[in-house]
Amino acid sequence: MKVATRLRASMALTIGLSALGLAFVAASVAITTSTVDGNARLQKLVSNLYEIRILSLEYENASLDRTARQWRTLHRQVGERISAFEDMRPEILEAYRNAGASFEAIVAMGEVVSESGLEARARAQRFATLHIEAQRIIDWAKRDAELKSARLLAALRDAGIGIAAALSVVALVAITLVARLGRHVLASIGALADGTARIAKGDFSPRLAVPGGDELAGLADSFDSMASELQASYADLETKNAELERFTYTVSHDLKSPLITIRGFLGYLVEDAESGDVQRLHEDVGRITDAAAKMERLLGDLLALSRIGRMANPPERFPMRGALDEALSRVEGPMKASGATIRVGELGEASADRERIIEVWQNLVENAIKYAKPGVPPALEAASEPRDGRRAFLLRDNGIGIKGEYRDKAFALFEKIDPKSEGTGIGLALVKRIVEVHGGRVWIEDGVDGGSTFIFTLADGGSDSAA
Amino acid sequence: MPLDAATILHVEDDDAHAELVRRELGKAAPRSPVRRVADGAEAIAYLSGEGPYADRAAHPLPALVLLDLRLPKVDGIEVLRFIKDDEVLRFIPVVMLTSSDSDRDLSRAYGTHVNSYVVKPLDHLRFRELLSDIARYWMELNANPDRSPA
Incomplete structure (x- = not known):
């Protein structure tokens, strides 16, 4: 009542x-x-x-x-x-x-x-x-x-x-x-006061669950849903905060690292000049140049990463083939240099931020070229096939491959599986972020000759044949 | 154990940093050969004498491990845990040599029984001093136990 x-x-x-x-x-x-x-x-x-x-x-x-x-x-x-x-x-x-x-x-x-x-x-x-x-x-x-x-x-x-x-x-x-x-009113108000006090202290767990269908039960319901929303947004905030902390940590580390190199080898340059060791001088200048280039790449990638958070382009429906072609045109240089070839199967359509999906393909192709087997030109294959009731897009390569235990780590920010690699450890993190922002998933399976297959889905993967 | 035979294992993914350390140790501890591995998995393989490191004569157990924190595949803390969990390897002093000065890393390292934690300085001269100090302290001043368990 x-x-x-x-x-x-x-x-x-x-x-x-x-x-x-x-x-x-x-x-x-x-x-x-x-x-x-x-x-x-x-x-x-x-x-x-x-x-x-x-x-x-x-x-x-x-x-x-x-x-x-x-x-x-x-x-x-x-x-x-x-x-x-x-x-x-x-x-x-x-x-x-x-x-x-x-x-x-x-x-x-x-x-x-x-x-x-x-x-x-x-x-x-x-x-x-x-x-x-x-x-x-x-x-x-x-x-x-x-x-x-x-x-x-x-x-x-x-x-x-x-x-x-x-x-x-x-x-x-x-x-x-x-x-x-x-009694009912006092008990409800007491519970409400207690719950509010606990929330004020940062404990979002209290739920009142006042029985009955009266105004106090309604108030308790509102309180409970408010607490749930607070808890969810707080958890979300904590996740974001942790991510930001990790981000700051790695950025400061990864920017500091080439700086140490630059300052260290600048010190040797003086010695090289004094000792007249021209060959070592060239080597050391090369190391300084590499470190500076690494910083530049890192900054560029960071910029790309920061763009994903504010995905400005509204989702549109487009043929996936067009997006892949555009990505391929952007990596034409490295493709030619490595002698890479690509075979493209039926890709269907996607509904997404087209520009970001182009970036996904671009990073996957760049990654495949970067981790090619030495002396073996990358042979890539792009295709789509139904996975878990969705259309999944995949890029198969014949590269060096990634061992099962490192496949999850490959997508982590600033993680490089191969210490010798040129990358900044952002490319695949970028791919993961874009795919997840679109409500999809990305993972790695075996490719050709010990290579890898990168597979991703989107929330609205495709209109046709997916299923 | 003759000091000049003592090997230093340097675990470092950055080639340029590895070169910096190699050069400085070459000056500070000219008779200690420096072995460098580029990631955590390789470090564990070296220390446990697996695969290409099976030959202990060619790849002797080090007298000191210089360990970077952020490493591909298996990170520095995991390598440290592997060393300190091992009955034999735990006698090897491990010096964390990292660019991270975060409190979290410091306490994680000490929580995993690191022997020393030093932050790579930006300045070249200080970098040189640091490596010289590390070599002098750990390879000359510090008394290291025999590596076999008591």
Whole structure:
């Protein structure tokens, strides 16, 4: 459940609780008011009944017409009032009506002139009956009033208990919800704070993985993907940094090395001149010239290498044959000088930075010429064939070859497998960089007569026949 | 062991540097023949007496190894490890002679029990002095143990 939903639910519960409480108070007030009202009416009724009784006693003592009229008026009024009580018991109504009839019967007997005799006794008896009935009505009414009060109070108490119980349950649910929400929020925020602190210290490993689909889980997801991206870019940065460190190291070494040569042999030049050893002077000048040329080559190759990082040309689709032909035209001089020949098979198309692919071919061909067997003119073959579901391009030579254990090292920057070689150790590193920038791979297999075959793929190797 | 018969093995891929060292050692230790190999694999072959180096009379075990750090095929640290891991060869003093002054190389070399680590100076006179010092110290002053294991 979302945090917002849970917050809303908690708020709704709280509002419900308050409403319930208010309803309870209002109901209590209403019930109490009606109870008090009903009791007052009953009290009034009881006192009216007492008045009727008193009038009855008066009439017994002195049977005045005025008293009888008063009695009747009061009886009628009280009768109406009794009828107005919605839940008045029928036996009370009946008894009240009987009392009226008894009184009329007494009035009809007329005033007793003589105190003696049966008549007086009968009259007294009727009066006694009337009094008793009146008292019974009073008792009933009083008892009813008490019962009603007791019932109302009991109802009030029951309602109170019920509402209190309901309120308790709702309050408990609300408290549980809020507490769980609070724990969840605090735990998530704690994890987030902890993770952030660790990332700030350079540890990119923490992942929050907050379960559920709420906003905090969403936040944790964002945090996790941010941490992953940071970790990836940091690793990438570290790789690049290490590469740069290695680069700086080798460049400084490889530039320093010819400098040592130059300064060393410059020192000998003076000795050669002084001793008049012209032949050694020529040799030493030659070494200085070679070292300077080596520095120049190194700088040129470094420049080429630095260009790959910012591959400016957008990929285009082109026939690979055209790229190879252009590369061959660039190495025409060394090709002729070494007497190299090349046979080109079907190469298909490639989608890549054409200029860089030309550089790849150029470096591979130069490499093949450089590492030819002494006295054997390089016989090269360029072709393509499907490898691992991609079109692979290859250049086969009949050169000195590279032993299996050195084949990976051949592509490392500034590595030279043959210490006597002219190269700077950048050419094949350049090839590897270009191929990898294109999402491909380059490796070495056996060639002709102990020579090598250089094979490379590109991410989008070719449209046709590859597969 | 007669000092003048002591061979120095120089492991160096750069021909010009090898020539510089050969000339300077020729002056500083004229009676110590300098054998030069051009890469790490060749150095190991020489030291273990394999292939073309099987004849110990023609290719005697050296009294000192001057070892370059960055070498083709097998690098200097690997050669050093090979020497120091060998029961016999580990008695041969190895002096790292390199153009690298990086702390990492220095600690890797000492971590692999190199006997000395010197950086090739750019200046010609200092280069000459250095080689002369190395020859004097390792071939004359320093007491080297008999090469057979104790």
